[in-house]
Amino acid sequence: MDDSQEDQRLPHHREPKEFIPLEKLSELGIISWRLNPDNWEKDENLKKIREARGYTYMDICDVCPEKLPNYETKIKNFFEEHLHTDEEIRYCLEGSGYFDVRDENDKWIRVAVKKGGMIVLPAGMYHRFTLDSDNYIKAMRLFVGEPVWTPYNRPHDHLPARKEYLDKLVKTEGGNQAVEAH
Secondary structure: OOOOOOOOOOOOOOOOOOOOOHHHHHHOOOEEEEOOHHHHHHOHHHHHHHHHHOOOEEEEEEEOOOOOOOHHHHHHHHOOOEEOOOOEEEEEEEEEEEEEEEOOOOOEEEEEEEOOEEEEEOOOOOEEEEEOOOOOEEEEEEEOOOOOOOOEEOOOOOOHHHHHHHHHHHHOOOOOOOOOOO
16 A cells, blocks of 8 residues: 555555455465355354354444444544454454555555455454445454453564564465365
8 A cells, every 4th residue: 555644544555556466465364255244144154264263252343433432533543553462353244444454574555345354364463444435334353262352552563472473474475274165
């Protein structure tokens, strides 16, 4: 993505536009699926992913000015560059938004998440989130065990999760433990 300071909700393409293949995201440890959000309660693929990856806790949140208390503050916090000590798992049931992630050269890559997209960001990866110009996403949040929402704003390079992420990035080229879902 470009380095513009314009509205964070815009696509921020470079000129000329530059698209990143899914394999590149996989190399960074990001896993993604396309699922059926209109039938998520009965979706066998979602069930299979949750069981295989140990996602035992789930909730759903609407992120928009009308439904999220303290919307402006929370959107600002989501967009602050941070990492987590656990994976960040989001499944877009409605709407859309962007996850910005850092590549191995510390450059931003903007990942569009739309209805039906499920994304897993590895523990220790610096990232941020914003809505797009539609200002709405309904997302399922998944966790292994009890939910932990603690963001560690950059810099937190001393955390074990960050060190482990960087070690995996250096040692592997892919190997993202994806679950086959059809």
